[in-house]
Amino acid sequence: MVVTLQIQHALKQSTNPAHTIDLLNVWAANLRHTDLAQAWKINYQAEYHARNGIFAHTPYYQGLVECWYWRGKFYSVHKKYAEALGCFYKSMEYCDYVDDALLSFENQAACYYQDAPDQFIANRVDKLALHNILGVTLALQLQLDAALEHYLIAEEIAIMTHNEWMQTILNSNIAYLYRVLEQPIEAENYLQRAFQRLPEALETQAQKRLYATMLDNTCWVALQHGQLYDALIYANASLELYQALSWSQGIVEVLNILGVVYQRFDQAERAMVEFEASFELAQRLGFQEDMIFSLIQRGMLVATQPDYTQALALIQAGLALALDTDDLSQQALAHKALADVYEQTNACAEALHHFKHYHQIRENLFNERSDQRLRLLQVTHQVLQAQHQARFYYQKTQELVAEMQERDRQRIELERLATIDSLTGLYNRRHFLGLAQSLLEQAWQAGNALAILLFDIDHFKQINDRHGHHIGDQMLQLVATTAQAALRQSDLIGRYGGEEFVVMLTRVSNAEALLVAERLRSTIEQQVLSDAHQSISTTVSLGLALSYPHAEIPLERLIQQADHALYQAKAAGRNNVQIYTA
Known part of the structure; x- marks a missing residue:
């Protein structure tokens, strides 16, 4: 509320049309979590002024870049990722028309960003920020190869511009991709880079939230390695930091992670407590994706007791919510879980029914994503033409990067050996x-x-x-x-x-x-x-x-x-x- 009043006061005092548009864009960005309808109105107002105002170069292209960037973020709030991608591509097009001289001037409105993830935009939305958000959005759609391509382009730019903070974010994001791909060694490599780049003293909210996310990812990597005790330590550390930051989304996710960890420990009762706590908080806050995950996991857990009636009820509730939110990935997970439970009860017809749905959804997801990947590659080709010079220099550094990666692998191996007794393979x-x-x-x-x-x-x-x-x-x-x-x-x-x-x-x-x-x-x-x-x-x-x-x-x-x-x-x-x- 205080920041909103400050922005409104700054708008009244502003005599610079470009600064006015910058303020409107930041205001709309801040409102997206509390009053999305008002955020849309302010966003359209900013676009109108950017197109029709009087500037040295008309329209104000940097203002349009940020209008479309935040519009994409608004769609992401409702998980409308296809529409969000369209907005980000549009923003990328306007980037080509921005006068580079403008980027040398400080964006005074940027200091009003409230959300920690937005604070990485220290000055203005640029191609680096856009490639990163394209990677994030594509990853949410499980288009991991396309997401990785954008992250690597962004990493090239960050290296060329000596942007250590963005390199840290990108290393964390790439680690997440490898985590989802179940390649824990690669995920661990990128997480190690991210941890190295973070300052020892975490001063800003953005730094603390990124650190908590990295701990979250490290927990999943430990699970993929079968290191349950390490996973438990990382999950608790991440939860503690999320709670200190009062970031509900992170708390909900880590509670679900803790449920998975305790489930692997064969502590069904403790796992159920974590899943139920996650569901209760997610339901209160409207985090439907986490609610679905919790319901399905609880159902799978109850099926091991076995209480097949309750298991089916929980998983079917998760499926109903996934259908209501049009979340195809979660629908596939629910159908697979239902098929497994029905198979355990020898209900072959029902098991076959859900297996068919599972495979059909998987096939539809692949075909739909293939079409989107083709459009993405066309846009990416245009972007790569503009980045040809940066790529030329980047290729010269490949040998050095490979050497650094090898050193990272060697260091990780040494750290592992420092915890293990070499003769017996037990902890030292x-x-x-x-x-x-x-x-x-x-x-x-x-x-x-x-x-x-x-x-x-x-x-x-x-x-x-x-x-x-x-x-x-x-x-x-x-x-x-x-x-x-x-x-x-x-x-x-x-x-x-x-x-x-x-x-x-x-x-x-x-x-x-x-x-x-x-x-x-x-x-x-x-x-x-x-x-x-x-x-x-x-x-x-x-x-x-x-x-x-x-x-x-x-x-x-x-x-x-x-x-x-x-x-x-x-x-x-x-x-x-x-x-x-x-």
């Missing part, structure tokens, strides 16, 4: 302790019980002395592999040092923790390490320390207790489990 001690501390604090907040299990290989020195260190290394690897297979998916395991291993068991009762420990001991006892000359078996001794709900025992103390119990297991003859008692 430092990384395990960091993850365990996070899980412990979450357990405190949720009031859940957990346990620390410390175990080592009995008479390991004798194995090394009698058979050689290479056999000792193989035994460590066998024990590590066996332990991973014997533990639950939600448990965390690491190599604590030498022949000693550490496990955190989450959300377990005393009986459950003891059962897991005994299963681990018994499974290792049955393993045999064989080579050409001999067969070697081993046993382990285990110490168990329990943390009760709301006890809030520090991690270091829990490990000390488990170590004490391990000592007791050794004293009791080895190959047994001892529980710490004070």
Whole structure:
């Protein structure tokens, strides 16, 4: 409200027709989330003045560039992406008529932008901003190859103009594309670049919101890698930042992500809580796409319990909403989910019906997008002609860019190795302790019980002395592999040092923790390490320390207790489990 009054005051004071149009465009941009009808009126008013005002060069082309840019944004609010693309292409055409001398002057109206994503327009809408928004809009339609083409053109311009901030945004956007394409390595590369370019101190709302989005994307990448604990950490960090920014769209999305993470952890109850929280907030705010996703995911989750009646009701509600909003991608997802549930209930006719709908929608989407891609390539060809000079210089930098990408890959690999014990493939001690501390604090907040299990290989020195260190290394690897297979998916395991291993068991009762420990001991006892000359078996001794709900025992103390119990297991003859008692 304050900014609106400031713009209105500036309009009354303005004696420069171009500045007046700039103010109208910014005002309309700010109104699109609160009063879209008024935003449209002001947008048309700005276009009229840009076409009919008296300027040094008539019409005021920069004003028209921004009128059509924001008009495209207005269509995007209602998810009318085809109309939005038409507006952005029109804006791109007007860019060719803009007097370059105008760009050297500061757009004083830009300081009134309220929405964090708009604040990257530090001065004026230009081809860099347009290629970026074309990429964003095409990505929302899942035209990922066309979106990537625009992002790469924008990246060329950003590099040529030394625009670090836009390079950061583009790296984040390209990472999202690779995330959707399920190419986590490439997504991780671009996210690393984006993280490197962000300043250490995040000062503006735009910087903080971009950082939260990057954490969001990193969570999905971790999920694609199967790194569930990392995904949980990134999702919670993203949620915390979104909440601090009061950005509802981000909060809704991350709640859905948390639901997926907990679903992968086989924590159905916790996953349902997150999906329901996301749905409730999305429903209150009118975020229909997130509502549909939540409904479908809840239905798929309920089907595993199994409660097929409720599962079908939830997914059908999601389908109805997808039909109402004409969201073909979500309709396809809903039909696929319904087909799977009906198949599980042996309702073959209904399953076939939904499979047919699923494939028909997928085919229609492809054909429709193929036509749009052809039109896009025609427009892109015209744009590339104007960017020929920039592309010429960009090609000269390809070798350098490839070298930088290779260095990024090497650095990411080194960072991965810094968290993993190279011999066993388990988390190393430092990384395990960091993850365990996070899980412990979450357990405190949720009031859940957990346990620390410390175990080592009995008479390991004798194995090394009698058979050689290479056999000792193989035994460590066998024990590590066996332990991973014997533990639950939600448990965390690491190599604590030498022949000693550490496990955190989450959300377990005393009986459950003891059962897991005994299963681990018994499974290792049955393993045999064989080579050409001999067969070697081993046993382990285990110490168990329990943390009760709301006890809030520090991690270091829990490990000390488990170590004490391990000592007791050794004293009791080895190959047994001892529980710490004070």
